[in-house]
Amino acid sequence: MKKKLNCILLIDDSPEANRFNQIIIKGMNITNSIQFAQTGVEAMEYLKKENQIIPEIIFLDISMPKMNGWEFLDQYKFLEEKQKAKTVILMLTTSVNPDDEEKAKLIQEISGYQNHPLSKEKMTEILEQYFPDYVENIICKK
Amino acid sequence: MKKLTGKIILVDNEKYEKELLEKSLQQKDWDVEIEYFTHSLDALEYLKKTKDAIFLIISEFDLVKMNGLEMKKAIDEHLEASKRAVPFIFLSNTETKQDLKDAYLYRVGGSFKKPSNVDKQAEIFDIIIRYWIVNNHPNKLFSKENSDFIE
Numbered sequence: 001m002k003k004k005l006n007c008i009l010l011i012d013d014s015p016e017a018n019r020f021n022q023i024i025i026k027g028m029n030i031t032n033s034i035q036f037a038q039t040g041v042e043a044m045e046y047l048k049k050e051n052q053i054i055p056e057i058i059f060l061d062i063s064m065p066k067m068n069g070w071e072f073l074d075q076y077k078f079l080e081e082k083q084k085a086k087t088v089i090l091m092l093t094t095s096v097n098p099d100d101e102e103k104a105k106l107i108q109e110i111s112g113y114q115n116h117p118l119s120k121e122k123m124t125e126i127l128e129q130y131f132p133d134y135v136e137n138i139i140c141k142k
Numbered sequence: 143m144k145k146l147t148g149k150i151i152l153v154d155n156e157k158y159e160k161e162l163l164e165k166s167l168q169q170k171d172w173d174v175e176i177e178y179f180t181h182s183l184d185a186l187e188y189l190k191k192t193k194d195a196i197f198l199i200i201s202e203f204d205l206v207k208m209n210g211l212e213m214k215k216a217i218d219e220h221l222e223a224s225k226r227a228v229p230f231i232f233l234s235n236t237e238t239k240q241d242l243k244d245a246y247l248y249r250v251g252g253s254f255k256k257p258s259n260v261d262k263q264a265e266i267f268d269i270i271i272r273y274w275i276v277n278n279h280p281n282k283l284f285s286k287e288n289s290d291f292i293e
Contacts, residue, residue: 015158015165020258022156023235036156 003134005031009055011043011072012036012092013064021059021092021118028123030134031056040067044075047083054085056131059092059118060110062100069093073109088130090114143173144291146271148197152178153185153213154233155205162260163200169264172271181206182213189223196228196281197288198274203245204236211241214248227280231270 008031010021018036025034033053037043043060044067046052062069069091076084090112091104104113111130114122127134152163160178167174174197179185182205189199199217201210208216214230217223232245232253245253252270257263275288 015161016260018156018158019162019256023256023258026236036158038158 004029005056005131005134007031007033007035007053007055009035009037009043009046009058010092011038011040011058011064011069012061013038014061017061017094017116024118024120024123028120030123030127039064040069040072040075043072047076047079052083054083055087056085057126058087058089059114060089062091062093062095070103073107076109088112088126090126092116092118143171146172146174146197146291147288148195149175149177150197151185151189151199151228152176153182153199153201153205153210154178155180155202159202159233162263163267165260166263166267169260170268172268182208182210186213186216189217189228190220196226198270199228199230200233201230202236203232203234203241210234211244211248214245214250218248225280229274229279229281 008025010018012018012021018038022034022036025031035046035053035055037046043058047054060069060072067075073089076089088111089109091100091110092114093100094116096115101113104110112126114126150163150167152160154160157178157180160176163176167176177188177194179188182201185201186208189196201213203210205213210232217230229251230249231251233256234253235256237245237253242253251274254266254270257266272292275292
C-alpha cells in the first residue's frame with residue numbers, strides 16, 4: 001500500500017451490513033478511519049461538522065428510514081465544495097430493482113452502483129478505478 | 143423470554159454493535175438489560191462505581207483512547223471492581239496473536255470473533271450465557287435465579 005485513504009463513510013441502516021463491510025474494509029488496511037451513519041440525516045450531520053475528515057469514498061444504501069439514499073443525494077448537492085472535496089459516492093445496496101440502477105446512472109454525484117455484499121475483490125476494483133495510487137500492494141498480492 | 147438477573151455491559155465504538163447484540167439475544171429468547179458504552183473510559187468509570195448486578199462484560203479490543211486490554215488491566219487494578227470478578231470477554235475481529243496472549247494473562251474469560259451474521263452470533267451468545275450460568279466463579283451472586291434456565 002503506497003498510502004491510505006483518510007476516511008470511508010458507510011451510510012446504511014443495517015447493523016449487519018455495517019459490521020460486514022467494516023470487517024472487509026478494516027481487513028484490507030486501506031483507510032485510516034471508517035465512519036458509519038445509519039440514516040441520511042446522520043450522514044449529513046457528519047459531513048456538515050466543522051473540521052470534519054472528508055471521506056474519499058461514501059458507500060450509500062438506498063432504503064433507509066428518515067432520509068433515504070435518494071433524499072440524501074438531493075441534499076448532498078447543496079453542500080459546500082469543501083465538504084464534498086473529491087469524494088466518490090458509490091451506491092451499495094440490496095435493491096434488486098433495475099430501475100434503481102438506471103436512476104443512479106442519471107445522477108451526476110453517483111460514481112458507481114454495487115450490490116451487497118462488498119468483497120475484497122470489489123473494493124480492490126474500486127481503488128484501482130478511482131484511487132490507483134493507493135493500490136500498489138493489493139495488486140501485487142493478487 | 144428468559145429474564146437474566148444482571149446486566150450485560152457492551153463496550154464498542156460502533157453503535158450498530160448494540161443493535162446486533164440485542165437482536166442476537168432476542169433470537170434465543172434472552173431478556174437482559176444491556177448497558178452500552180461507546181467509550182472505554184466511560185465504561186471504566188461506571189464499573190468502578192456501580193453496585194448494579196452485572197452478568198457479563200463484552201468488549202472490543204480496538205477502542206479509541208483506551209483499548210480493551212488496557213481497560214481490562216484497569217478493572218483488575220481497581221480493587222472493588224476486580225473483587226467482583228465479573229466475567230469479561232472480547233468480541234473483536236482485530237486481535238493479534240499477541241493481544242490474545244496478553245488477554246489471557248489478565249483473566250479474560252474468552253475471546254470471540256465477530257460473526258458475519260446475527261444467526262451465528264445468537265448461537266455463540268447462547269453458549270456463552272449458558273456457560274456463565276453453570277460455571278462456578280466469584281460473580282455467581284445471581285446463580286440461583288439464572289440457573290433455572292439450564293435444564
